[in-house]
Amino acid sequence: MAVVGLGSMGAMALWQLAKRNARSGSSRMTLLGIEQYGGVHAAGAYAGESRLFRVAAKEGRLYTPALLHARRLWQELGASTGRDLLIQAGALSIGPAGHGDLEATLASIAEHELPHEVLDHAELRERYPQFAVREEDIGVLDTLGGAVRPEAAVLAAMEQALEHGAQVATGTEVTAIEPERDGVLITTAAGERIRAGRAVVTAGPWTTRLLPELSELIEVVSYALTWLMPRHIEHFTPSRFPGFMRDLDEVHAFGVPTLDGYSIKICPHVDLPAGTDIGGLTLTLDREQLRWAGEQARRMIPDLMPEPVRWSVHPEGRTADKMPVIDTLADGRIVVAGGMSGNGFKFAPVYGQALAELALDGASEWRHEEFTVAAHQRRRESCAQPPERGTDR
Ligand SMILES: Cc1cc2nc3c(=O)[nH]c(=O)nc-3n(C[C@H](O)[C@H](O)[C@H](O)COP(=O)(O)OP(=O)(O)OC[C@H]3O[C@@H](n4cnc5c(N)ncnc54)[C@H](O)[C@@H]3O)c2cc1C
Structure with missing residues (x-):
């Protein structure tokens, strides 16, 4: 079995596959993970120090059970590698009462009886004076949320996979994956030919280069990250300041407490053009975009200094309605996860488990029917208008 692309989904799939494989005694298979860059790198969708973690899913009822399970897996991975992966600072959504995202978050909280707090504007100001809050704003604190450290998480999953007997080939770009009678033929840029029973393809924003048949469902886009310096960094540590999403007028931003000791991540959404291939994406911000991001960030958190002190732009695969594509192709010889859509x-660990189960068992409770290629195509054909994408993170 081969896993092609060891970023977020691939590293987790390799970990889950290796864990199962280690338990299978004499029927153990060879398990190979293949990555075009080094073990951990900044070229894919996961780089950038932190990722917001929520359990109360505003995206709908499918997701909260998966996020509760993901949280357990994040804790397991952190504990088994001694790495501090999950920052349990809570995830706070702030916006005007009645805002669609807040309503959806509250619906998910009610349905799954999740621990939470709802704060009115006065309580918000008292608890979190870092934020500029308006009379009409409320806060919904998902107390199981917070942030995860993506680079450390990818490394941790790879370490666990290696410990359970997987092999990893870094610096190895795959150029083609072709189904054969008994499996797949994987060709690398160096001309190597690798035969495997199955291939799990987790190539993130490169997915459609390897599987062009998914091009009608997955586009590539870039998302920007910006960090600004507060004057009083001591008010922005994870014990005093949560992960957050803020809707202010038409601007959506998300952020994470300080992890570097001098800045916080706060990312007002900058709309960057989508494309059909990663090669055509813009992977930087211009001065005007930086100025705008700084201005919006300071409207939300007045203690910030004017402009971002660092920023980065990362590629990502995106589907029309932001549901991922997780499915089997070529009679099960290829298993794919792509189009993660900024969310x-x-x-990652629960989709990694879904991929492992699809590859080994042909089914997984974590792979909803809505994620299949056929379901994406059905939704696409039934939509005259492009669907509402919702907001990010
Ligand atoms: C800027 C930004 C901010 C985000 N913020 C959040 C957030 O706060 N919370 C959240 O939950 N999600 C967030 N996301 C989304 C999340 O980071 C992505 O959905 C996730 O990282 C996608 O994982 P992936 O495995 O599909 O892709 P990747 O992590 O990019 O992994 C793909 C891997 O495949 C490798 N690869 C590709 N092609 C080949 C090949 N031909 N041969 C060998 N290897 C190959 C790549 O090098 C890479 O390592 C954000 C995304 C971005 C871009």
Whole structure:
């Protein structure tokens, strides 16, 4: 079995496959993970120090059970590697009462009886004076939320996979995956030919280069991250300041407490153009975009200094309605996860488990029917208008 692409989903799939494989005694198979860059790198969708983690899913009822399970897996991975992966600072959504995202978050909380707090504007100001809050704002605190550290998480999953007997080939770009009678033929840029019973393809924003048949469902887009310096960094540590999503007028932003000791991540959403191939994406911000991001961030958190002190832009695969594509192709010889749509990291270990189960058992309770290629195609054909995408993170 081969896993092609060891970023967020691939590293987790390799970990889950290796864990199962280690328990299978004499029927153990060879398990190979293949990555075009080094073990951990900054070129894919996961780089950038932190990813917001929520359990109360505003995206709908499918997701909260998966996020509760993901949280257990994040804790397991952190404990088994001694790495501090999950920052349990809570995830706070702030916006005007009645805002669609807040209503959806509250519905998910009610349905799954999740621990939470609802704060009115006065309580918000008292508890979190870092935020500029308006009379009409409320806060919904998902107390099981917070943030995860993506680079450390990818490394941790790979360490666990290696410990359970998997092999990893880094610096190895796959150029083709072809189904054969008994499995797949994987060709690398160096001309190597690798035969495997199955391939799990987790190539993130490169997915459609390897599987062009998914091009009608997955586009590539870039998302920007910005960090600003507060004057009083001591008010922004994880014990005093949560992960957050803030809707202010038409601007959606998300952020994470300080992890570097001098800045906080706060990312007002900058709309960057989508494309059909990662090669055509813009992977930087211009001065005007930086100025705008700084201005919006300071409207939300007045203690911030004017402009971002660091920023980065990362590629990602995106579907029309932001549901991931997780499915089997070529009679089960290829298993794919792509189109994570700016939301996928929090789910990575549970989607890794889904991929492992699809590859080994042909089914997984964590792979909803809505994620299949056929379901994406059905939704696409039944939509005259492009669907509402919802907001990010
Ligand atoms: C800027 C930004 C902010 C985000 N914020 C959040 C957030 O706060 N919370 C959240 O939950 N989600 C967030 N997301 C989404 C999340 O990070 C992504 O959904 C997730 O990282 C996607 O994982 P992936 O495995 O599909 O892709 P990746 O993590 O990019 O992994 C793909 C891997 O495949 C490798 N690869 C590709 N092609 C080949 C090949 N031909 N041969 C060998 N290897 C190959 C790549 O090098 C890479 O390592 C954010 C995304 C971005 C871009």
